[in-house]
Amino acid sequence: MTKLILRDVEIHKGFLDRTAQGELLDAVRGVVAAAPLFQPDTPYGKPMSVRMSSAGRYGWFSDRSGYRYADRHPSGAPWPPVPEAILAIWDQVTGLARRPDCCLINYYGEGARMGLHQDRDEADFAWPVVSVSLGDPGLFRVGNPTRGGKTESVWLESGDVVVLGGPARLVYHGVDRIKFGAGSLLPRGGRINLTLRVVD
Template identity: 60%
Template structure:
């Protein structure tokens, strides 16, 4: 069991409306969540989607929950099946607990996107706008290697700023930041030993509707 106090740090660091909770999960909580996510990956193996422009994404991903994020030549969307045809595994309780602590007044998340960043993986600047409802924040959990997180505004060409996210950090992307551009520029390979085989696992929890 993860202690609630373990997940509540001091004041969040706020960058461009992104609320960053440094060290929200203590190492023991990180291990528990990662263990649960490795089980999700066993049931629903990681895959690298194709962008609508025909490029293979460097990030490998899968999902848990009713809906999972997917991309191919037809575009970005949420689907109710893994590419293998099976339903997505349910979202682990350890993960739902984090949502509950940070967003007690929000409905339960319907999607937990699991992104795995190996050495050299990146994710370009983008908006999370494939959901049908933007009323609720997106919650991100970082596990494993450090990642250079880039944040902008709602305009594609606006100013951006970056911060290194570390294992155990939680980012709440809501309010003014809900439709703000963001991405991962670089992974500091080998900076954490949490993930077996190395790399970074990022979880993004969302109300999709």
């Protein structure tokens, strides 16, 4: 495992070995069985290219009314709890006693991407955001605390963990593309990104 710093963003390369990745994938599948993936719309009425679900007290949601957290899946069912295997990653990389309220699950299929954005729907930006990559590599782009300017990119591989905290908490970031089918963890290809956040 190696630790990179890209514009104050911590990138823990190879944080999870293949066995740990498989165990985490099983935990994610359990969540998705209870809260199936769905494809939200942006506030502008366009469907997002990723499909998503969540675990925890809150789930992240988007539609024409805007971006926000919701306490229930679109089906009306409560979100399942965050699996302990996922929470353990938060514990290890942050060292914080406070645990996240939400684990957002994004699935990137062929051609999916995530434009540059800030994670700013939370109440207190003093808490970090932790991101876990599983499956196909994704080209992660990091910008600045304000929109515009130069950016830098790095390929995130399956098992990598990213921490956006401190001066990097509100940097613009996104995923430009994935190498669909290049990984071996997901038999049908694709990338799963888990994002852990303190909401309240």
